[in-house]
Amino acid sequence: MEETRIKTGIFGGSFNPIHLGHLALANYLCEYGEVNEVWFLVSPLNPFKVHQDLLKDELRLQLVQAAVEGYPRFKASDFEFHLPRPSYTIHTLDKLARQYPDRDFYLIIGADNWAAFDRWKSPEEILQKHYVLIYPRPGYDLGALTLPPRVKAVHTPLLEISSTFIRTAIREGKDMRYFLHPEVDRLIKELHLYRK
Numbered sequence: 001m002e003e004t005r006i007k008t009g010i011f012g013g014s015f016n017p018i019h020l021g022h023l024a025l026a027n028y029l030c031e032y033g034e035v036n037e038v039w040f041l042v043s044p045l046n047p048f049k050v051h052q053d054l055l056k057d058e059l060r061l062q063l064v065q066a067a068v069e070g071y072p073r074f075k076a077s078d079f080e081f082h083l084p085r086p087s088y089t090i091h092t093l094d095k096l097a098r099q100y101p102d103r104d105f106y107l108i109i110g111a112d113n114w115a116a117f118d119r120w121k122s123p124e125e126i127l128q129k130h131y132v133l134i135y136p137r138p139g140y141d142l143g144a145l146t147l148p149p150r151v152k153a154v155h156t157p158l159l160e161i162s163s164t165f166i167r168t169a170i171r172e173g174k175d176m177r178y179f180l181h182p183e184v185d186r187l188i189k190e191l192h193l194y195r196k
């Protein structure tokens with residue numbers, strides 16, 4: 001019998017906090033057949049960098065868990081919390097592939113990151129062993145790209161929202177409920193996150 005491998009999208013970021021821009025993109029990729037699942041890999045705090053408003057790893061993970069609850073195609077992952085720092089994507093993908101041999105991993109990156117991909121660690125190895133999905137970013141023309149095998153441009157609708165914008169607004173006392181998953185909004189308010 002032919003083996004069916006699970007197409008698993010890997011969406012990495014600091015998710016400080018996760019917002020509807022992230023969630024809508026991942027939702028689209030699942031429902032329009034690009035992947036079966038998306039795993040949100042929360043990037044650990046870099047101990048050598050000073051981040052004034054980067055919440056602790058566990059708290060950002062808690063917000064992602066709240067956002068993905070109830071939708072079986074999404075998973076919140078702390079996989080990179082347990083890897084040596086800095087967690088290069090090639091190491092993350094290789095370890096995921098060893099741990100989950102029934103899955104193929106699809107790295108989900110914006111066209112801006114693709115433009116700098118040759119400066120990542122071992123980009124050729126990523127392209128030999130895994131898959132990449134590139135989604136549009138303002139100022140980057142996906143149509144003009146010639147892409148290697150295993151790399152695909154996906155023409156997803158995008159919401160122009162950033163975590164920085166949301167943090168700034170909350171700090172100014174604004175109510176940003178419609179930019180966030182309701183449960184994430186509730187937790188941010190209950191725990192008084194991003195207020196100073």
Ligand SMILES: Nc1ncnc2c1ncn2[C@@H]1O[C@H](COP(=O)(O)OP(=O)(O)OP(=O)(O)O)[C@@H](O)[C@H]1O
Pocket residue numbers: 012013014015016020021022025109110113158159160161162163164165
């Ligand atoms: N509105 C959006 N739609 C789709 N992808 C996004 C959006 N905002 C950010 N991303 C991408 O999601 C990944 C993780 O996002 P990240 O946690 O860095 O969020 P961010 O909103 O860009 O945060 P910040 O404003 O703090 O830099 C990054 O690769 C980023 O380019």
Ligand SMILES: O=C(O)c1ccc[n+]([C@@H]2O[C@H](COP(=O)([O-])O)[C@@H](O)[C@H]2O)c1
Pocket residue numbers: 011012013014043087088089090113119120121
């Ligand atoms: O592995 C690398 O060399 C590498 C270089 C730059 C970015 N990345 C990964 O790309 C993802 C998005 O990064 P950023 O900086 O755009 O938030 C995040 O998961 C990073 O770990 C990975």
